[in-house]
Amino acid sequence: MAAPGGAIMEARALGLRFGAVEALKDVSIRIEAGSVHALIGPNGAGKSSLLNCLSGFYHPWTGAVLFEGRDISATRPPERARLGIARTFQGIQTYPSMTARENILTGFHAQMKGGVFSGLFRPRSAIRQEEEFATRAEEIIDFLELEQDRHRTVGDMSYGLRKRVDLGRALALAPKILVMDEPMAGMSPEEKGDLARFILDIRDHFGIPVVLVEHDMDVVMDISDRVSVLEFGHVIAEGTPTEVRSDARVIAAYLGGAPEAEAAA
Numbered sequence: 001m002a003a004p005g006g007a008i009m010e011a012r013a014l015g016l017r018f019g020a021v022e023a024l025k026d027v028s029i030r031i032e033a034g035s036v037h038a039l040i041g042p043n044g045a046g047k048s049s050l051l052n053c054l055s056g057f058y059h060p061w062t063g064a065v066l067f068e069g070r071d072i073s074a075t076r077p078p079e080r081a082r083l084g085i086a087r088t089f090q091g092i093q094t095y096p097s098m099t100a101r102e103n104i105l106t107g108f109h110a111q112m113k114g115g116v117f118s119g120l121f122r123p124r125s126a127i128r129q130e131e132e133f134a135t136r137a138e139e140i141i142d143f144l145e146l147e148q149d150r151h152r153t154v155g156d157m158s159y160g161l162r163k164r165v166d167l168g169r170a171l172a173l174a175p176k177i178l179v180m181d182e183p184m185a186g187m188s189p190e191e192k193g194d195l196a197r198f199i200l201d202i203r204d205h206f207g208i209p210v211v212l213v214e215h216d217m218d219v220v221m222d223i224s225d226r227v228s229v230l231e232f233g234h235v236i237a238e239g240t241p242t243e244v245r246s247d248a249r250v251i252a253a254y255l256g257g258a259p260e261a262e263a264a265a
């Protein structure tokens with residue numbers, strides 16, 4: 001359920017400090033239901049800090065994080081996952097010695113009912129739940145076009161395929177929102193194209209909004225509905241890709257020396 005006005009998630013006036021460093025200063029953003037929302041900005045601008053505040057890994061010193069209209073600022077990452085906030089990280093989070101299917105099945109653990117006794121005696125409800133998870137895992141495998149790779153050991157896969165399996169684990173949560181930290185980092189152009197397509201499909205077929213930090217400006221401009229631009233812990237611009245790419249403050253921020261300056265200009 002989105003809050004009035006269509007925002008499923010909001011950061012309100014967030015402030016975050018690390019010693020003398022003010023990583024976030026009065027940062028407010030709204031993630032609209034059914035949108036892909038990118039956070040961009042030069043190195044050290046505060047993008048990861050903001051993402052970590054949304055997913056509960058950092059707790060802002062001031063301000064609030066709202067999800068479906070409820071203040072979740074005090075909750076930790078496992079509770080946010082249970083609320084439906086899934087997160088992927090930079091790099092690979094899969095288990096290399098397990099197959100693609102087994103990795104995706106681990107994503108269902110947070111939803112398992114019962115404790116050790118249901119594991120020992122396996123009542124019918126536990127068996128039914130396992131069957132349901134197996135069916136949903138197959139749906140995710142089909143969606144991510146991993147049919148040929150479902151029984152391959154993840155450690156033997158290409159980086160792009162492993163990232164896809166990683167995404168499958170996040171989708172196993174049946175999230176209401178997906179938070180992704182630099183999903184395209186380290187990928188070939190072809191792998192980036194595939195992942196960009198999956199992100200749009202996640203939005204369109206599942207209706208799951210996606211918030212991502214991403215440095216590849218071509219990808220950001222291609223797939224985002226909204227873009228928030230940070231610089232020195234402030235949001236300096238927010239709008240559609242077309243709006244932000246012609247914003248004088250954004251151009252100045254990138255021409256100030258960030259490596260992705262040319263792509264954003």
Ligand SMILES: Nc1ncnc2c1ncn2[C@@H]1O[C@H](COP(=O)(O)OP(=O)(O)OP(=O)(O)O)[C@@H](O)[C@H]1O
Nearest residue numbers: 018021022023041042043044045046047048049050
């Ligand atoms: N755990 C931490 N401890 C100390 N300082 C931190 C920590 N996390 C972030 N910072 C500082 O906060 C500021 C914002 O960092 P953050 O990683 O959020 O920026 P970013 O925009 O994600 O940068 P990049 O694009 O380089 O990843 C930087 O000055 C950074 O050094």
